[in-house]
Amino acid sequence: MCGIVGRLNFEPARPVQTDSLEWMCRRIKHRGPDDQGIFRDRNFGMGMRRLSIIDLETGKQPIHNEDESVWVVLNGEIYNFMELRQRLIDKGHRFYTRTDTEVIAHLYEDRGRDFVSELRGMFGLAVWDRKTRTLVLARDRLGIKPLFYRLDSSSLVFASELKSLLEPDFPRTVDMQALHDYLSYNYIPGPRTIFRGISKLQPGYQLIYRDGCISVDKYWDVNPVWGKTQEADEEELAEALLERLRDSVRSHLVSDVPLGVFLSGGVDSSTIVALMSEVSSSPVRTFSIGFEEKSFNELNRARQVAEHFGTEHHELLVKPDIVNLLPKLVRSFDEPFADSSAIPVYYVAELARRSVKVVLSGEGGDEVFAGYETYSAWKWAELYKRLPRWLGARVIPPLIQRMPVSHRKVSFDYKAKRFVHGALLPPLEAHFSWKVIFNEDAKRSLYNGWKENGLEPSLGIFERYFHSPTDADVLSRLQYVDMKVYLPDDILVKVDRMTMAHSLEARVPFLDHSLVEFAASLPSHLRLKGLCKKYLLKKAVAGIVPRSILTGRKRGFNVPLPSWLIGPLKPAVLDVLSPRRIRESGFLDERRIGALIADHLQKRADYSRQIWGLLVLMLWREEFLDYENASLEPSSIARL
Secondary structure, three states, X not given: OEEEEEEEEOOOOOOOOHHHHHHHHHHOHHHOEOEEEEEEEOOEEEEEEEOOOOOOOOXXXXXXXXXXXXXXXXXXXXXXXXXXHHHHHHOOOOOOOOOHHHHHHHHHHHHHHHHHHHOOEEEXXXXXXXXXXXXXXXXOOOOOOOOEEEEOOOEEEEEOOHHHHOOOOOOOOEOHHHHHHHHHXXXXXXXXXXXXXXXXXXXXEXXXXXXXXXXXXXXXXXXXXXXXOOOOXXXXXXXXXXXXXXXXXXXXXXXXXXXXXXXXXXXXXXXXXXXXXXXXXXXXXXXXXXXXXXXXXXXXXXXXXXXXXXXXXXXXXXXXXXXXXXXXXXXXXXXXXXXXXXXXXXXXXXXXXXXXXXXXXXXXXXXXXXXXXXXXXXXXXXXXXXXXXXXXXXXXXXXXXOOOOOOOOOOHHHHHHHHXXXXXXXXXXXXXXXXXXXXXHHHXXXXXXXXOOOOOOOHHXXXXXXXXXXXXXXXXXXXXXXXXXXXXXXXXXXXXXXHHOOOOEEEOHHHOHHHHHHXXXXXXXXXXXXXXXXXXXXXXXXXXXXXXXXXXXXXXXXXOHHHHHOOOOHXXXXXXXXXXXXXXXXXXXXXXXXXXXXXXXXXXXXXXXXXXXXXXXXXXXXXXXXXXXXXXXXXXXXXX
């Protein structure tokens, strides 16, 4: 695991300076504190920061082939590198390291740009071909590892994190469509970033520069698999799924350093612990955290799993210093990102790093096997629509809205209000209504007199993917939307940045692409059977995971954000979102924000996600835009 950077100047006579590459590397030292490597070739250069996981002695990057005509930097892990290595050796290739990165250099020689289709793993990588002056950037199929690039008329610059591209002379102009989308999602969907001129390379894509031309092309998508369901006995499919899970977990254990597991006590993390325990010669190391608020403390469930499998269990009861942590989170993400579950991931990563360098985590299980409540809510909505119109549209919603507000947990009243709000909408719009922070009308009320001409409704991002798998049913379409947007731009961003903040590598076995393809090919009723989420997954692991875990409610790393905002975070909210500071932004309406805060503090509504998103946005603005080298006018809408 590491962080990579690079620069290609389009003018051949303009060499890349070592100082520039070293500056970029320093910005991501946390991703790889063990080593640094630089390679320059006239108008091209690249570098890396290394977290040593495989081939600790000779795996220093950048890596080259036999005649040093192909050079590679890799952020991530290639899990099938030993098989690829042997095949390449049989063809006559000579290796000088034992690292997975070197396989890429020889595989590029062998397959050209198609080399990426052979890789099984998580990666953001760069290949430089000195003979043809070709640059290839590639990101893994599901977006587990990040890769950003900045393109202008004179150069192409890339990095694992956005901060390495924010050089002192870069004009930090806000992409207003990205900001518009952030207010709907609390994260920024790719390929946009918050800064105009910087993009995310999308999952399953390659960027290729050659002979003055740049192409950005898709090399993989799960889309073609949807609708091509397997016809087989349910028992046989469950057995086949379990074998694929075993294979994925085994492949993710390749390492020359100790590994552990993030254990929340849910189905996904418990499955990983169970499968690791089958092949591990020593107790699996597990890591869990809880909060002092009893309704958010699920350490007992994690402890039950740990005791069942005899793990070396580490747990921590956290009373977070959220006021001091918040600026660290803002700096880690580089652009506005307001998924509050980043907080527990930060703390559990900090706990794990005391013992291991690598952890396995259960991300992806909900998207791949239909584990979210929004999927079963769609089923409930189909029943709700059968009610007489006068009852479903006119009587029930007002009654639900009168329910008292609870700030203690994601409570029944919150879910009920969300449900009736979207129950009569078409499936995609209903799905969006569960996730949206500010809808289009609410965003317009936030903009301080500014007319959002030219901005597209944020629902369009979901629509683009929902209508893409033409042969798929509704459930598969909703899963595809989450797999293409929510998973890579929220869930995986959160895990990558929070683990890398502690120089910890996180691996996600549920996102092995062959496993994803298998799950997508299943009949949808085996993913969501009736109202039973993850039906076939639970059936597959029923013999190895305790029944109480399989039948328990959904688990995860959640935080008591609503109560924090009226407790320890209240002074920060009133300060950062004060009328004076909102006015200084020159963008948002302080009266509208003041009303949101007042309604939340008086418990008239739960606006925790909205307030948290605005709080993060304002802190990000002051951290990244009111900056020593960013000469911006505070009142400028274009620059926020």
